[in-house]
Amino acid sequence: MEKLQIEQVKEELKQLEGWKVEDDRWLVKRFRFSEFLTGIDFVNQLANLSEEVNHHPFISIEYKVITVKLTSWRAGGITELDMNLIKQYDDIYQKFK
Numbered sequence: 001m002e003k004l005q006i007e008q009v010k011e012e013l014k015q016l017e018g019w020k021v022e023d024d025r026w027l028v029k030r031f032r033f034s035e036f037l038t039g040i041d042f043v044n045q046l047a048n049l050s051e052e053v054n055h056h057p058f059i060s061i062e063y064k065v066i067t068v069k070l071t072s073w074r075a076g077g078i079t080e081l082d083m084n085l086i087k088q089y090d091d092i093y094q095k096f097k
């Protein structure tokens, strides 16, 4: 899978909420939760999805803030799969609202 042009990625991100591009290769978003363990539930759901599709984000847990960073390692940048997955991450997050 080929990496996308960053300008195209940034254009697509305007349709979403809270996603940024870092170092021209990472999609990054901070998800906030009211409870620590709810954030952990969210992480577990992302982990299961990651295993299903064999495509894994880097996830940091900072109390009630979960930071998700995603790129396609082998492609060396952001791919259609990454753009598809971040929408699935947002859908999972919506279920916790």
Ligand SMILES: C[C@H](O)[C@H](O)[C@H]1CNC2=NC(N)=NC(=O)C2=N1
Pocket: 054, 055, 056, 057, 070, 071, 072, 073, 074, 075
């Ligand atoms: C061997 C295994 O299929 C690969 O390392 C997978 C695992 N998860 C992955 N996750 C991400 N984000 N990018 C990859 O290129 C990738 N490759």
